[in-house]
Amino acid sequence: MSFALFAIGVTALLLAVNAHAPRHSAALAVPSFFAGWLAIELAPHLLVAEAVGIGLTAAYGGLGAWPGWAGLGAGLVGMAGTAATIVASRRTVVTLRECGAPMEIDPSETRKTSRYPISHLVLPPLCLIPRRGVRVHRNVEYRREGRLRLKLDVYRPASSGERLRPGVMQIHGGGWVIGDKREQGLPLLNHLAVHGWVGFNVNYRLSPKATWPDHLIDLKHFIAWYREHAAEYGADPDFLCVTGGSAGGHLAAMVALTAGQAEYQPGFEDADTSVRAAVPFYGVYDLVTPGLWPAPMGATALMQRMVLKKSFTEDTEAFVKASPIAHLRPDAPPFFIVHGSHDSLVPVAEARRFAERLRETSRSPVVYAEMRGGQHAFDVFPSYRTARVVEAVERFLTGLHRQHAEGVQGHAEGARRPSVPGEITDSVDGGPVG
Template sequence: MPYVLLAVGATSLLLAANARRPPRRGALVVPGFFFGWLTVELAPHLLVAEVAGLAWTAADGGLDGRDVWIGWVGLALGLAGVAGTAATIAASRKTVVTLKDSGVPLELDPQNAPRYPRSHLVLPPLCLIPRRGVRVDRNIVFRQEGRLRLKLDVYRPKEDGRLRPGLMQIHGGAWVIGDKREQGLPLLNHMALQGWVGFNVNYRLSPRATWPEHLLDLKHFLRWYREHAEEYGADPDFLCVTGGSAGGHLAALVALTANVPEFQPGFEDVDTSVQGAVPFYGVYDLVEPGPLPIPFGKLGLMQKHVVKRPFDKDREPYAKASPVTYLRRDAPPFLVIHGSHDSLIPVQEARRFVERLRDASDAPVLYAEMRGGQHAFDVFPSYRTARVVEGVERYLTGLHRQYAEGGPPSVPDEVDESVG
């Protein structure tokens, strides 16, 4: 049993260390991300399991016998791991401060400001079930050409009313996996309860799809939205876009390539602009190296499965797939969100994008860097996810209010727009 206690303690310490300093390169990047993701966002659950595991193994003979010193070493390692997990929880508790410092209007209508249900934080799988008061229309076909059938799910209030603002959600998955049923659910449920209509949109995936077919599919959704939004209670003239990872990359592209004829062939006259964008932990520049020693476009995934062109011989498609290529003065307002401990897309990617977008755009660009946050932190409910979801809702509601009042988008004068 002392060796069991040693194993429990060492595992606890390794998880805490990985959460704080995840691997950035090599074969451990993906497993480091996976375990860090679970450790960070389920830290309270992990803390309970760690304490229970240490207490049980210690009481069941872990500190007895000839190798008692092994047990004491394990207990010491375990207690250090518990301290690390507690520090992870403390870091996530700074989420509200981060959002406020970023300029997100958390005090907008504070007496009516919604709160995310605590039950979802205790039992994260509850986010898969539509919340009370939310109606979900599933598998609506928005593009059909031959054998191609692309579908979306609609999240909206059960009660009918005036036309409501719309939100487009784009799932991630490295452009090769993912589905509308898996991502954006905490946000879309919450937004629907606050009077929004959310559209969780699928698009063709690589390797069957080749860039820019992913973006073309999403442009077809914008076309569909203009024609059918009112059928689902949404305002066809107001739509914001969000998404994470590959979805964050595509959300930024959707926002910055409004009305670019190349990406809407056959419906060039359709207005494909959006009124706001909230990309989560996205890739924004595939051509210039930055957070990684090589450009994102030079990764095997991009060359072999997504763009399917040799980077060194033909960089043009990679430039066209980079949101930074389309920075412009009339870009819509942005709220960029990224985790400081993201091991798949390092946080420096978001920082440099925000700097360049602020230099180019006349609209406000807010940046919220989640201290201790991993990649994909918002996929299931956690304390951090709950606070970010509430903040995104306040931010987008503020944009819609300004739109309804006929004024330009703005943020409070006291917002500090420095990156960091």
């Protein structure tokens, strides 16, 4: 039992060290991510497991020899590190309050349902089950061409409303090669549906079978489909936002920044593919610029051989065009960029630079929220950090929708309301709110 206690203690210590100082080298980035992902976002559960494991092995003879005592010491230090991870996660609410987002806060109501359910934090698998008051339509086909069948899941309020509800498209990640609509974005889509949104969790073609920009073209096909069919699911065809994580964050940014670009809309060039806002999570925004990565993302075998299927050195321009940072424009929609400071797959500097450049260009709000201690894909689990971020995204998007609704109403009442020349609008992080 002494060696068992030693193994448990050392494992606890290594998990804590990796959670606070993830590895970024080519060989260790992926295992460091998986270990950190679990240890950070499921830290309360890990802490309980460590305490039980160390306590039981110590009680049943684990301290009978020196390896056991060494393991106990390592385990206690590791548990302290895990506890510190929990404290850092619970400070997420402070980070979001300081980010300056135009949150939807109505003083006339308590918004009791705005808080993420504690039961999901205790039992994370509950996020796979639709929340009370949410209805899900699965495997709705949105594109059919030959043998191609692309489907989505719809998350909507169970009760029908008098007015059409705002819509949001969720794009899953997976390095452009794996992933599915059933796996990601569930905490956010459920929470938005509880608050009157209609969410569309969309599948798209994956590499290596698909070649860039097939992925983006598919998502624009969805937007064209949404304009025609949104009302069938109680959604407003004129109000659609986009979100996604990792490769989905890259695609969400590309969707938001390339509205109406004919080369990404072959055969439906005239379709309106604009969105009202974008919320990319831990996305890839620049495939070309060195410095943020050990090597440019575009130079990796993944991008050259499987996604773009082009040589980075011989056709660098193709990788430039596939980078959201190359499509910045003054009329970009509002952005809420979310990234974890301890991301071992996509360096946090990538998001900081994108947010800074977008703020310099866009006339719309650009909000950047950095999750201190957060790993890549942190929002897959309904952790404490996920709950706070999901709540913030809901308030941000609902605030934008309210502004849109008031603007539509104001336009309709324009004949009765005199205009105010030179009227000053509020601003958020250097961009106008309206």
